[in-house]
Amino acid sequence: MMATTMTTTMMTTAMGARSLGGGGGRLRRGRAMTTTNKMRTPATRRDGGRARAAARDGAAAHDGIVDAGLVHESSLASCGFAPDRRGATTNGKTTTAKETARMWTSATCPFAHRPWLALVESGAPFELNVENLENKSEGFKATFARASPDASGNPSVPILEHAGATMVESALVLKYVSETFGNDALIPKDPLKGYYGQIFADTFQACVPLYFKMLRATNAEELAEAESAFVAGLKKANRCLELGTNAREDGPYACGAQFTTCDIMAMTFVPRFEIVLDHYRGFNLRVTLKENDCAALESWIAAVSTRPSMVYTLGEIEKMTGKSLTDAFIAHFAKFVSWNPKAATAA
Numbered sequence: 526m527m528a529t530t531m532t533t534t535m536m537t538t539a540m541g542a543r544s545l546g547g548g549g550g551r552l553r554r555g556r557a558m559t560t561t562n563k564m565r566t567p568a569t570r571r572d573g574g575r576a577r578a579a580a581r582d583g584a585a586a587h588d589g590i591v592d593a594g595l596v597h598e599s600s601l602a603s604c605g606f607a608p609d610r611r612g613a614t615t616n617g618k619t620t621t622a623k624e625t626a627r628m629w630t631s632a633t634c635p636f637a638h639r640p641w642l643a644l645v646e647s648g649a650p651f652e653l654n655v656e657n658l659e660n661k662s663e664g665f666k667a668t669f670a671r672a673s674p675d676a677s678g679n680p681s682v683p684i685l686e687h688a689g690a691t692m693v694e695s696a697l698v699l700k701y702v703s704e705t706f707g708n709d710a711l712i713p714k715d716p717l718k719g720y721y722g723q724i725f726a727d728t729f730q731a732c733v734p735l736y737f738k739m740l741r742a743t744n745a746e747e748l749a750e751a752e753s754a755f756v757a758g759l760k761k762a763n764r765c766l767e768l769g770t771n772a773r774e775d776g777p778y779a780c781g782a783q784f785t786t787c788d789i790m791a792m793t794f795v796p797r798f799e800i801v802l803d804h805y806r807g808f809n810l811r812v813t814l815k816e817n818d819c820a821a822l823e824s825w826i827a828a829v830s831t832r833p834s835m836v837y838t839l840g841e842i843e844k845m846t847g848k849s850l851t852d853a854f855i856a857h858f859a860k861f862v863s864w865n866p867k868a869a870t871a872a
């Protein structure tokens with residue numbers, strides 16, 4: 526099957542103006558992007574072009590920007606090692622945020638869901654190429670081979686094409702999208718909150734391989750072992766939120782009031798954990814968190830689960846797959862499950 530191209534119009538953070546223009550609808554540009562352009566005025570424009578003029582005349586790179594007396598003789602500018610600023614009329618963000626991003630994705634992939642959330646949150650102009658991972662298109666394979674460190678590796682989503690570049694790996698693509706579009710709104714602003722958000726995100730993410738271990742278990746003993754490691758991982762993630770209580774007291778997200786990439790890195794797994802583990806392993810995430818006094822993690826889950834971009838993208842997954850979210854996620858992760866205790870009991 527060929528990849529389906531879905532042209533998606535931008536959606537504002539408030540989700541008030543959300544719309545999905547299928548079938549090649551005209552792309553609208555995000556409000557946040559306009560703000561980015563305003564905020565990112567390059568130094569050469571701020572100083573009225575004096576620095577460029579100075580560089581052209583062979584003067585020091587700082588001429589016209591700061592008083593000569595303020596520049597230490599060991600500075601890069603004085604030593605002549607400062608980057609050549611001639612022709613530097615803009616920075617990367619100013620120009621590239623206007624270009625439409627194309628993301629190769631699979632509707633149900635938790636990794637591709639990360640940059641998708643960031644694209645939506647940022648009001649970026651983007652298109653989705655929804656790939657059938659069971660029957661990959663030649664275009665998808667070639668695009669992956671162009672960008673992956675392992676050109677002959679198994680092609681995977683997400684892949685982002687933007688500004689003439691092709692990028693792989695969800696965490697890096699998420700970072701790129703967040704920095705390129707939407708005025709850095711998703712990047713933690715406060716360093717301490719950022720610390721707590723990141724340690725939480727990293728710790729929560731350590732549960733992901735344990736989740737796959739639970740799905741891959743081939744007998745009750747393996748499952749019990751994987752499950753207890755998974756629960757221990759959840760408790761550690763809960764502890765990270767607790768450790769950051771004072772810093773994060775202004776809001777429910779990993780960094781407090783600010784919704785950031787730290788939330789996005791972790792949150793896409795929440796509905797998968799809930800639905801897939803319940804179905805294949807009879808494991809109830811919410812009950813487990815309650816039984817293990819993980820109130821901080823429960824509050825974070827409540828906040829990210831109701832985030833408008835999350836609600837919106839989950840709805841889109843149903844539209845793309847033509848299935849309920851439950852059926853779509855169960856089908857996506859079926860390939861990891863070779864032993865099903867329910868089926869074993871029934872047999």
Ligand SMILES: N[C@@H](CCC(=O)N[C@@H](CS)C(=O)NCC(=O)O)C(=O)O
Binds near residue numbers: 634635680681683695
């Ligand atoms: N480390 C990668 C993992 C991406 C990944 O595993 N994607 C899965 C889909 S959820 C994939 O495309 N697998 C290839 C396949 O199913 O053949 C990332 O974070 O981007």
